[in-house]
Each structure stands twice: as structure tokens, then as C-alpha cells.
Amino acid sequence: MRQRKIFKQDCYAFLCFGNNLNKHSRAVKSEMDNVIDKEKLLLIYNPIAGQELINRMLSDIVISLQERWDVTIRPTLRQEHAEQIAYEESGGYNVVVAAGGDGTIHEVVNGLMRLDRRPVLGILPAGTANDIARTLQIPLDLLEACEFMKQELPQAIDIGRCGTRYFVNFLGVGLISTVSSEIKNETKTYLKHFTYYLKSLQYLQEDHLFRTMIKTETETIEKEAVMVYVAKGMSLAGIELFTENKMNSGYLEVIVVENIGLSEIVSVMSSYLRREPFQHKAISRHKASSLTLECNPAQIIDTDGEENGKTPVDIKLLVGALHVIGRI
Structure with missing residues (x-):
């Protein structure tokens, strides 16, 4: 009887050990699966x-x-x-x-x-x-x-194509490309912001008008301008100017800035600070999924702050072309 009792105890201990071993093995396997996956x-x-x-x-x-x-x-x-x-x-x-x-x-x-x-x-x-x-x-x-x-989770966003190059936030000619080029080598972050606005004001007081012709799928725009800005994102130089813009909107916003003076710039910026709509008689806004941009004289193209050749150029929006981890 004593031997039978010891045998039962040994069997019970073995089963408990086996159960614990199985639990441990499952935990190790789960951890290994995490590593493998x-x-x-x-x-x-x-x-x-x-x-x-x-x-x-x-x-x-x-x-x-x-x-x-x-x-x-x-x-x-x-x-x-x-x-x-x-x-x-x-x-x-x-x-x-x-x-x-x-x-x-x-x-x-x-x-x-x-x-x-x-x-x-x-x-x-x-x-x-x-x-x-x-x-x-x-x-x-x-x-x-x-x-x-x-x-x-990853989100599908639209990507702009400019010739054989691509942009995420914007494409611009005129004021934006000139100012970006002039301050690109500025090393101090706080000076970059100040210099950007200072250079912009200086640019607007000089004669930088050019003739632009923009052909979209629905219209042709011909104007004397100081800047053409093709927006995808909502922020420019750290300022959220186009808060309604989304990276998955399915369209490009084309903004043409005609000859505009210092006092008018102050008026536009005052409207921005009051969170009023970004509107001015010298600023026109258009929507397009593709366009051709021509300028006379030819203008340097800026894409996301990087110089990218000169006009003329064909621009197209590639809808949902890239997945990015972000909120849109």
C-alpha cells in the first residue's frame, strides 16, 4: 500500500511538472513567435x-x-x-x-x-x-x-509628381523658391524663421513679377504674379496657413499671388492671426488634380524646400500613392 501511495504521489508530481513545463514552453514559443514575426x-x-x-x-x-x-x-x-x-x-x-x-x-x-x-x-x-x-x-x-x-496605423496619402520628381507638401515658384534658396545655408534655427519673413518682405518690395500661364483640367489661368504655390499640406515655414488641406484630399490647391505690397501683406497676416479665411483680392485659389505651369521668364521650381529645375513643368497628383504613419 505504501509503495502504491508513493507511486501515486510521483505520478501527480510528474503531471504537475509536465503542466508547468508546457506552460513555460508555450510562453517561450509565444516570445519566440514575437521575435520571428x-x-x-x-x-x-x-x-x-x-x-x-x-x-x-x-x-x-x-x-x-x-x-x-x-x-x-x-x-x-x-x-x-x-x-x-x-x-x-x-x-x-x-x-x-x-x-x-x-x-x-x-x-x-x-x-x-x-x-x-x-x-x-x-x-x-x-x-x-x-x-x-x-x-x-x-x-x-x-x-x-x-x-x-x-x-x-498607416494611412494612404496623395503624392505630387513634378516631371520625374515627387513632392509631399508643396511646389512653388517665384517668391517662395527665391527666399528658400537665399536662406538655405542659414545655420541658426531661430534666425531661419526671422530671415524667411524678412526676405519675403524684401522680395515683395522689389520688381519680381513674371507672367504665368496655368492649364488645369477645367480652366486656363493667365496672370502677372510674384508667386505660384501648389499646396498639398497645411503648413508653410512652420505656419499653418491652409488648415483645411488634407494629405488625402484627392486634389492640389493652386494659389496664385499677384503683385502685392507690404501693406497688403500685413493685412493678409492680420487675417491669419485672427483665424479668418486666407483671402485677398490679389490672391486667387484653384483646385486641380493635374496642371501645366509655364512662366515668363522661366522660374526656379521649389519642391518641399528643395530646388528642382525650372519651369515649364507638368504636375500631377498621384492619389493614395504612399502609406505613411500619421493622422489625416
């Missing part, structure tokens, strides 16, 4: 963006992103390097993150748009204006932006 993320970062903010925070950024993704990091070493990395190395990645200013995002998007299979775009904003991040409601704090990326 982890999506791959390529982080393309500009090490000098935000006065080297990304460089200083890189370790914390990677640790945060590794909670969800298997992370590979690639720093940019020169202009247009982000585009090259995005085009040549994005294969096999689920998410490609552009970490830097609007210029870095612009380059990464141009690289991704050349691919047949495009991974999801993530954004960590570390520039001066961060216009693209503002439109997509991405936090401007880098670690908060990491948390945002881990929680939000």
Missing part, C-alpha cells in the same frame, strides 16, 4: 538635423523603436544620400523612417516612389519648419514621435 524597420537619419539632435538621441530612439520593430540604422553622409538609401536598400523592410527635416523626408519619398513595392513611411521630425509632420499631426518631440509611430 517582428517587422523590419529601416531608419534613415540625417545626423546634423536639428543641430545634431538626432545624433544625441539616437540610442533612445532606437531603443524605443525596437519595442515593435527589428531596427536597422543608416545615417546620411551627403545631399541626396537619403534618396539613394531609400531606393537601393528598402527592399525587405516593412517600414522606412525618415528622421530629419522636410528635406530629408523629401529625399526619402523620392527614393520610395521609384520602387514598385513601397514600404510604409514613418517620420521623426528634427528640422526647422517640420511642415510635413505638422500636417500629419506627428509630435515634434522625437521620443513622442516614436510612441506615435508605434500606436498609429
Whole structure:
């Protein structure tokens, strides 16, 4: 009887051990599945963006992103390097993150748009204006932006095509391209904002009129202008001027600014500060999904703050062409 009792106790202990072992095995398997199923993320970062903010925070950024993704990091070493990395190395990645200013995002998007299979775009904003991040409601704090990326779902956004190049936020000629070019090498962030507005006012007091002809699918616009601005996003130079604009609207907003003086600019800005509609008799607004832009004399084209050839140019909206982690 005693031997039978000991045998029963041993069997019970073995069964308990087996159950615990099975539970442990299931837990290990679950953990292994998480590792195996982890999506791959390529982080393309500009090490000098935000006065080297990304460089200083890189370790914390990677640790945060590794909670969800298997992370590979690639720093940019020169202009247009982000585009090259995005085009040549994005294969096999689920998410490609552009970490830097609007210029870095612009380059990464141009690289991704050349691919047949495009991974999801993530954004960590570390520039001066961060216009693209503002439109997509991405936090401007880098670690908060990491948390945002881990929680939000990808959204399909429209991408503008200008000849063989692409833009996310805007295309412009005239005032915007001239001013952007003149202040591009300014290193102090706070000076960039001040200089931008100062240069804009200076530009408007000089003779920079050009003749423009814009052909859309519904109309032809011919005017003497100081600027043509084709908007996709809502923010320009850190100011949310076009709050009704959405990245998935299905149209481009074409804004033509005719000859306008300093007093009229003050009036327009006063309206903006009062949150009144962005309207003025010298400013006309049009909607289009494609257009041809001609200027006489030919004008330098600015796309997302980057110089991109001269007019004339054909512009087309590619609806839902890219998925990005953001809110629209």
C-alpha cells in the first residue's frame, strides 16, 4: 500500500511538472513567435538635423523603436544620400523612417516612389519648419514621435509628381523658391524663421513679377504674379496657413499671388492671426488634380524646400500613392 501511495504521489508530481513545463514552453514559443514575426524597420537619419539632435538621441530612439520593430540604422553622409538609401536598400523592410527635416523626408519619398513595392513611411521630425509632420499631426518631440509611430496605423496619402520628381507638401515658384534658396545655408534655427519673413518682405518690395500661364483640367489661368504655390499640406515655414488641406484630399490647391505690397501683406497676416479665411483680392485659389505651369521668364521650381529645375513643368497628383504613419 505504501509503495502504491508513493507511486501515486510521483505520478501527480510528474503531471504537475509536465503542466508547468508546457506552460513555460508555450510562453517561450509565444516570445519566440514575437521575435520571428517582428517587422523590419529601416531608419534613415540625417545626423546634423536639428543641430545634431538626432545624433544625441539616437540610442533612445532606437531603443524605443525596437519595442515593435527589428531596427536597422543608416545615417546620411551627403545631399541626396537619403534618396539613394531609400531606393537601393528598402527592399525587405516593412517600414522606412525618415528622421530629419522636410528635406530629408523629401529625399526619402523620392527614393520610395521609384520602387514598385513601397514600404510604409514613418517620420521623426528634427528640422526647422517640420511642415510635413505638422500636417500629419506627428509630435515634434522625437521620443513622442516614436510612441506615435508605434500606436498609429498607416494611412494612404496623395503624392505630387513634378516631371520625374515627387513632392509631399508643396511646389512653388517665384517668391517662395527665391527666399528658400537665399536662406538655405542659414545655420541658426531661430534666425531661419526671422530671415524667411524678412526676405519675403524684401522680395515683395522689389520688381519680381513674371507672367504665368496655368492649364488645369477645367480652366486656363493667365496672370502677372510674384508667386505660384501648389499646396498639398497645411503648413508653410512652420505656419499653418491652409488648415483645411488634407494629405488625402484627392486634389492640389493652386494659389496664385499677384503683385502685392507690404501693406497688403500685413493685412493678409492680420487675417491669419485672427483665424479668418486666407483671402485677398490679389490672391486667387484653384483646385486641380493635374496642371501645366509655364512662366515668363522661366522660374526656379521649389519642391518641399528643395530646388528642382525650372519651369515649364507638368504636375500631377498621384492619389493614395504612399502609406505613411500619421493622422489625416
